[in-house]
Amino acid sequence: MKKLRSIEANLVSLGVAVGLLLAVLVLVLVGVERSLGGTLERLGTSTMPAQQGIAGLRHAVSGLFERQVQVLSARSETELAPLLNRAPIERGLADSRALLGRALPEITGAAAAAHEDAVLGTSTRDVLGTDAALLASAHTRLGFEAQLETRRASMKTELEQLIQEARAVAGVAHLEYVLELRRVAAGASADAVVRGNARAQQDAAEEFVIAVLELGELVGTIELARGEDELNSTVANQLAPNLSHARTKLRVLRATLDAKDAVARVAKMQGRFESIAGEIDGTGDAQSLVELRRHVLSEAAEAAELRATMARSALGISSELESLEKIVAHETQAATRSAARAAWTARLLSMAAFVVAIGVAFHTARRLRESVHGLRAQNHELESLSHDLKSMNEGLEHLVAERSAALVARERSMRLVLDAMSEALIPADLTGRVAGECSHAALAWFGEAAAETSVSRYLFPEEPALQRRFELGYEQLAEDLLPFEVSADCMPRRFEKAGRVFALDYRQVLEAGRFQRVLVVVRDITHEVAAEARERDAREQHQLLAHLLKDKQGFRSFVGDGERLLAELLAEPEREQALRALHTLKGNTAVYGMESVAARCHELEDTLAERDDTLRLEEAKTLSQFWRSRLGRIEDVLTADAGLEINEGDFTELVQGLRQRRDYGHLIALVESFKWTSASLLLGRLAVQAERVAERIGKRVDVHVEHNRLRVMPGALEDFWTSLIHVVRNAVDHGIDGAEERRTQGKPAAGQLILRTSALASGGLAVELADDGGGIDFTRLRTVCEERGMKAASRADLLEAMFQDGVTTRSEATSVSGRGVGLGAVVSACREAGGDVEVVTQAGKGTRFRFVFPKLAVQVPDVAPPRSSRSARRKASLRPERLRGSEAPNTPAGK
Amino acid sequence: MPIVLGPARGLSLRHTAASLALFLLLGSASARAEGPTLKIGMSTALSGPAQGLGQGMRAGVEAYFERVNRGGGIGGHKLELVALDDRYEPSRAGPNVRKLIDEEHVIAVVGNVGTPTAVVTVPIVNEKHVPLFGAFTGAGVLRKNPPDHYVFNVRASYADETAEMVRGLLEDRHLDPKDLGFFTQDDAYGDAGFAGAMKALEAHGFKHSEELPHGRYTRNTLDVEDALARLLDPRVHPKAVIMIGAYKPCAKFIRLAKKSGLDAIFVNVSFVGSADLQKELGSEAEGVVVTQVVPLWTADLPVLTEYRESGLEPGFVTLEGFIVGRAFAEVLKQSAGNPTPEGFVNAAESGAEFDLGLGPKQRLSKARHGFSSAVWPTVIHHGEFHAFSNWKELGVK
Known part of the structure; x- marks a missing residue:
């Protein structure tokens, strides 16, 4: 106990040491923080704003330079306009100066700061003033330039007109001269030609034209003169002589002209020329071309001067800022240095605290180790005590081990018994009698075998049929002609008794190399079978849900059809009707994966075929209950609100219509059409079913859907659509041959099935279903008809017979088709709805069923889209494909 | 096979209503068959020294269009000529043609007068993809080899x-x-x-x-x-x-x-x-x-009979306008399903025969954009x- 207290003491001293250390650390950190905080504050309140202020001023000044370049290069008022607003730069300057003004006294002292501020104030005012002057100058210059441009443009037209006039006059003179020449050629005196007016006129006019052309060039030179000297030189040395030359020529022209109209024309030309000359260099005309150019040049010179002034002021500001920057930088360095000092102090102090902490910890650890040594000594004593206790216990353990061994032995013997129970072994001699001792399981399940009892009677005493089968098989087995396994395969493999299911197995027993006996092995597989059934149920349920999720509307109508067919069966119908309903139900359920219901229907069909009587009420009730139980919970999902399902294509069309503000009537028709059932959905369903049937019987089928975007009245033809699956099944099952047969006939490996709806030209609907199979076998059909005593004179008779229930060319019914009921159901549904059917069939080429409903309302889309096809291996797409129907008339949507 | 209307009795009533609705719809559709008026442009000299030509061409083209419109138009569309004055100045013809295409949305520019104006307008119609049809000029700028996709001529070249x-x-x-x-x-x-x-x-x-x-x-x-x-x-x-x-x-x-x-x-x-x-x-x-480039109006040709019936003052210019109008209408008829600039060009190049009423029928192609090369x-x-x-x-x- 003394040692333990010492541990406590050690822990207390450790705590105190750590506490002290923490206190020291906290104190150090507070000290460092205070020192750093002071530095940071200085940086924050004076140095940083000062730097910011300087940077801001620099930025503003460089902004002014940028402006200056833009102002000088502006070519029009519109380019200048955005530069008129100088407020952002002024604001930038003022803000930066204010910032600097607040921060500077802290750094340089109040007096120096006030001086700096005053210097900066003057400089910035100067710069801004220069900028304003520059802007005004640019404004004026642009004004002159614009005037110059207008003047030049008008002058160009005037010059052109003048040249045309001059040329015309020259032409007149030319003609005059030529006529003179002709007169000379005709024998007149040549004197007039040489010295006459015509020649002089022509020369003067032509020289005048040349002078005016030169004048045009001079205008360009003046406009582009680079300096006032150049301008003056051009005016004095080129313009003046040109003008005087032109004037002289005009005077000559006028003096020599005879024709009155020509004189008037030249007078007009003179006037025009003088006006142009005035426009170019009119004395005292401030708007003349030369004066305008002079203004532009002088403004440009002034701008250059302003630019120099501005550069000087900006340079002043810049050097001022530089010296300020140096002071601030020095201050910043000092602050940074003191901050660095503080940081080092903190680091050293922390390290010292760390060393002290390690010392304390080392000391405490040593003292703790001493305490632990004491504790170990105590433990040794405890160990020797426990050793004694252990030796006492060992005697007891031995006893327990002996008992356990006895238990294991008993368990083993029990298992032997159980093992023997799971299989019943019944030895039988070659006559089929029980020969020898049966195993315990046999006794338990079937009781004691009486002497000389046959195995069959022993195993299933109440089932004579099974007994017969067993005995027949056993005979073959005992004959030993076929290999034992082959004969054993023909024996019954499974039977039921008292609610249990047993599996049978047979083993050959050889004695001295000869087949002497058979060992019948019976296994109880009740649980296995139940598990299998549960598994199957679950799968079926799963498949149903999958269908429901894929096409709710379709599934709903499938359930509706099922309910209706069951109601029909429950109403104790005639035999024919019952058969038809059963067949349809079988087909529908098979397609939707409700194999169990399909199987029940098949069984009932078999029963009816044997019995030649209609369905009994209790059979119908059982079927109905079974159907209910199968649907199970899916009902809940189904009975939820039916709603309106709109497929994506329709929705897109509606949205587009709304966007394009299409005709209101059109949109209403479209929305109302949503209630109508789209043929694409109906045919899509059939296509899916056809593919499913094909998959089940292992055929490849390409289904082509051509719905032509029709819609049919909701509720119409429900019976027809429901029963149409028969024709689809017929087509897939025996309309289309196997892949091998198709290959030999040179057809594509996959059967082609076309499902088509089209609008009749006279209104109404046509539903077509075509395959490229072998066609209807009329020979076989005739035989069947003759067997039944039906009329078989013509093909029409045969077809009509084919539409009757029970007539089939198939010798064996499968779960897919073959009972001859299906086609009858479709045809009668079709005729009930006021329709008619046509069949076109060609041996080896295929069969086409065409159901025509001339009175049925159909909606035809107003745009006929392109055709599409789909393959059986692809998933069915129920969206309406854009199709161009071969028969879809290109009319607006109507009803 | 008898038709039984058992379960469809309710249907038949609805059916009647539906057919009534259809009837009304079709009725309104046939009333709508009168399509929108098609605008055809012209930029020509309606004033200035060449005004005689511009006014004559306009009168001729308009007279033939009127004849077409009296007969119910083409494919239900009435034709309307939008003529702008360019005074025979290229500087005005360019903006005029742009205005006709961009603002008036004409499907073609027809019967313009002049070569210098055509020099300006041909690049515009090529850029805008609108046909320039039957211009009153024989210049080569409209008769390149191979021809410009959008330029068609009716008359012989200079x-x-x-x-x-x-x-x-x-x-x-x-x-x-x-x-x-x-x-x-x-x-x-x-x-x-x-x-x-x-x-x-x-x-x-x-x-x-x-x-x-x-x-x-x-x-x-x-x-x-x-x-x-x-x-x-x-x-x-x-x-x-x-x-x-x-x-x-x-x-x-x-x-x-x-x-x-x-x-x-x-x-x-x-x-x-x-x-x-x-x-x-x-x-x-x-x-x-x-x-x-057109015959004397007294000659005995089918188009001249129509021309004499039109009440136009007889003259070569109005006659050329009239023949251009007829040629245009003939091509447009061929493109009745698609009265657009591109539809018009396709119809013209389709290889169909066009009868201008001047004797032999004419056939155009991608390599031939001119109807007539006859000179009288x-x-x-x-x-x-x-x-x-x-x-x-x-x-x-």
Whole structure:
């Protein structure tokens, strides 16, 4: 106990040491923080704003330079306009100066700061003033330039007109001269030609034209003169002589002209020329071309001067800022240095605290180790005590081990018994009698075998049929002609008794190399079978849900059809009707994966075929209950609100219509059409079913859907659509041959099935279903008809017979088709709805069923889209494909 | 097989309502069959010295469109001509055509007058993908080889006209190429005509056309003296003057030339505007030759019967407008399903035969965008136009 207290003491001293250390650390950190905080504050309140202020001023000044370049290069008022607003730069300057003004006294002292501020104030005012002057100058210059441009443009037209006039006059003179020449050629005196007016006129006019052309060039030179000297030189040395030359020529022209109209024309030309000359260099005309150019040049010179002034002021500001920057930088360095000092102090102090902490910890650890040594000594004593206790216990353990061994032995013997129970072994001699001792399981399940009892009677005493089968098989087995396994395969493999299911197995027993006996092995597989059934149920349920999720509307109508067919069966119908309903139900359920219901229907069909009587009420009730139980919970999902399902294509069309503000009537028709059932959905369903049937019987089928975007009245033809699956099944099952047969006939490996709806030209609907199979076998059909005593004179008779229930060319019914009921159901549904059917069939080429409903309302889309096809291996797409129907008339949507 | 209407009884009532609705819908559809009016553009000289041509073309095209509209239009569409005035100035023609296409949304530009204007408008229609159809010009700029996708011609080219002039003068009248002189407008139109004549002369083995007397005058002026002086040069003696110009300067030229003693045949291309030329010259028009790209309206051709029925004042310009209108309507009929610029071009190039009522039917293709290359020479005698075929018969002193 003394040692333990010492541990406590050690822990207390450790705590105190750590506490002290923490206190020291906290104190150090507070000290460092205070020192750093002071530095940071200085940086924050004076140095940083000062730097910011300087940077801001620099930025503003460089902004002014940028402006200056833009102002000088502006070519029009519109380019200048955005530069008129100088407020952002002024604001930038003022803000930066204010910032600097607040921060500077802290750094340089109040007096120096006030001086700096005053210097900066003057400089910035100067710069801004220069900028304003520059802007005004640019404004004026642009004004002159614009005037110059207008003047030049008008002058160009005037010059052109003048040249045309001059040329015309020259032409007149030319003609005059030529006529003179002709007169000379005709024998007149040549004197007039040489010295006459015509020649002089022509020369003067032509020289005048040349002078005016030169004048045009001079205008360009003046406009582009680079300096006032150049301008003056051009005016004095080129313009003046040109003008005087032109004037002289005009005077000559006028003096020599005879024709009155020509004189008037030249007078007009003179006037025009003088006006142009005035426009170019009119004395005292401030708007003349030369004066305008002079203004532009002088403004440009002034701008250059302003630019120099501005550069000087900006340079002043810049050097001022530089010296300020140096002071601030020095201050910043000092602050940074003191901050660095503080940081080092903190680091050293922390390290010292760390060393002290390690010392304390080392000391405490040593003292703790001493305490632990004491504790170990105590433990040794405890160990020797426990050793004694252990030796006492060992005697007891031995006893327990002996008992356990006895238990294991008993368990083993029990298992032997159980093992023997799971299989019943019944030895039988070659006559089929029980020969020898049966195993315990046999006794338990079937009781004691009486002497000389046959195995069959022993195993299933109440089932004579099974007994017969067993005995027949056993005979073959005992004959030993076929290999034992082959004969054993023909024996019954499974039977039921008292609610249990047993599996049978047979083993050959050889004695001295000869087949002497058979060992019948019976296994109880009740649980296995139940598990299998549960598994199957679950799968079926799963498949149903999958269908429901894929096409709710379709599934709903499938359930509706099922309910209706069951109601029909429950109403104790005639035999024919019952058969038809059963067949349809079988087909529908098979397609939707409700194999169990399909199987029940098949069984009932078999029963009816044997019995030649209609369905009994209790059979119908059982079927109905079974159907209910199968649907199970899916009902809940189904009975939820039916709603309106709109497929994506329709929705897109509606949205587009709304966007394009299409005709209101059109949109209403479209929305109302949503209630109508789209043929694409109906045919899509059939296509899916056809593919499913094909998959089940292992055929490849390409289904082509051509719905032509029709819609049919909701509720119409429900019976027809429901029963149409028969024709689809017929087509897939025996309309289309196997892949091998198709290959030999040179057809594509996959059967082609076309499902088509089209609008009749006279209104109404046509539903077509075509395959490229072998066609209807009329020979076989005739035989069947003759067997039944039906009329078989013509093909029409045969077809009509084919539409009757029970007539089939198939010798064996499968779960897919073959009972001859299906086609009858479709045809009668079709005729009930006021329709008619046509069949076109060609041996080896295929069969086409065409159901025509001339009175049925159909909606035809107003745009006929392109055709599409789909393959059986692809998933069915129920969206309406854009199709161009071969028969879809290109009319607006109507009803 | 009997039709049983058992479960469909409710249906039949609804069915009746539905067929009624259908009937109404179809009824309104047939009322709607009258499609929107199709706008067709024209930029032409409605004022200024060439106004006679522009107004004549407009009247001719409009008259034929009216005839079409009276007959119910084309494919239910009525035709409307939108004509803008360009005073025969290229600087106005360009903006006009842009306005017609961008603002009026015309499906084609039809019957424009002039070559310099066409020089400006052809690139515009090519850029905007709108056909330029039956322009009143024979210039090569509209007759490239292969042709521009959007340019179609109805009339013969200047080259066709000058070729006929050169042929008639050299072959029928046995003139020497050196006996020819030229009077042309100093622009694209004049150059086009001169180039055509040069080519024709070259075909006759004469390679020095530039050396022939040749006077030019400025467009939209009457300053023809200098040009005349060049042809009156005592060193040359032209016996025939091929004139490529507008009627006013041409008239002035002929009058002055006759006065100055130039004894030659004056031969004008159709573009001169025959009626205006004749009117302007009065009695001095005697013996002046004008080649025409349309026949004399008194001839016996189907389109001329229609023309005489139209009540238009007879004249070559209105007749050309009328024939252009007919050619346009014929092509548009062929593209009835698709009355758009592209539909029009496709219809024109479809290889279908078009009947202009001028005798043989015409067939266009991607390589051929011109309907007619026929030239009808005429001479003014006693103030009236007379067709002739042999140039030898020309009654010149």
